[in-house]
Amino acid sequence: MGREFIGPSMLRQMRGRAGRQGKAPIGETYLCCRENDLEQVVELMNAELPPVASCLNTENRRIQRALLEVISIRLATSHESILDYFSKSLLNHTQNAKFVNDCITSSLEEIESMGFVTRDSLSMFTATQLGKAIVASAIDPDDGVFVHNELSRALQAFVMDGEMHVLYTFTPVQEFGVMVNWQVFRNEMEGLDESGLRVLRLLGIKPTTILKLAQGATLRETTPEEKQIARVHRRFYLALQLRDLCNEVPIHIVARKYDVPRGMVQNLSQTCQGFAAGMIKFCEQMSWGVMAAALDHFSDRLVAGARADLLALAKIPFIKSRTARVFWENGFRTVGTIANADPAELLPVLMQAQPNKIRLKGKDNEKYEEKLLVKAKVISDAASKIWSESSFHLSDLTALPDTYTLKGLQMQSELEEE
Incomplete structure (x- = not known):
């Protein structure tokens, strides 16, 4: 997908959709590739399916998300009830008990330190308003911190005389592995109107930095602050693509213009609608009614992929x-x-x-x-x-x-x- 090969599981899933149920007993599939990729494609076709594994074992934030959900809906609020809940998970049946217990304990400490849950004198956990907003918006805890900071800053100065700030807010925060073409970024920046330039300033994106990056400089990502700044830059690059999609520019033209795979642009156009709905839910849960109303007014354009008329x-x-x-x-x-x-x-x-x-x-x-x-x-x-x-x-x-x-x-x- 995009620049990467699909895995054996996805290939089997795609093959399973071949044919028409009730119309034919079999279905044919064709896998097209370049001659240089033939050897790798043959290996892919003959590869065994990987064993089923718990998604909670892949990243620690997956456990944090699961913990936040069960605490938010009051399904499990004490340490003992949480352990009992996870004892019925696939993770518990594929890992030893000490590993699972350590993961849960450390994850509880992390979401508590981030302000997503609180613990009372009886060691009972309760989700905070921010924690409930993250659950309602269906985003990961780490992304929730980033979204909260971005929306809190937008509440202080939201640019309403243009569409770039709304589009940036609707741009998914998940990493799509996007590689920014800084020369394209510079060209698009130079074409922004006064409203768009104000959005850049409010987001902390400096035109001088973009000019240096377009000339070959490297965007540093060593400290947490630098990583956050880089994340804002990549998200704005995606927001520019989303702007063109909402202005009825075809996907293949957007992909060529921004030097990104067509599948990545298509993925952006599909995921932005769900993410936009999540951002509206986030604002409503945080009691930011005015912000939610402003975002909801624009969300129809994402669904239509067209201008307001x-x-x-x-x-x-x-x-x-x-x-x-x-x-x-x-x-x-x-x-x-x-x-x-x-x-x-x-x-x-x-x-x-x-x-x-x-x-x-x-x-x-x-x-x-x-x-x-x-x-x-x-x-x-x-x-x-x-x-x-x-x-x-x-x-x-x-x-x-x-x-x-x-x-x-x-x-x-x-x-x-x-």
């Missing part, structure tokens, strides 16, 4: 990003116009939105058009359903008190425009 269209099935833009450019700019259109009118638009590589003739082209016509009917029906629901919601608003009149008038205006 296409958000309404992107709610319709089969209409995402590029297809939505084609509909917009052809005059179908609202859900209402698509709902009121005949499916046959939508067919040329769908044909236009298809990849250029599709070239069919004769009967194949007729069959393809028939499939697109079925798709157009699904789009039309879905748009009609969305349109009806919005109209029904508007009729409900008319029965509400006068305090809701303004909101009702705003919705009425939008519907009339459509």
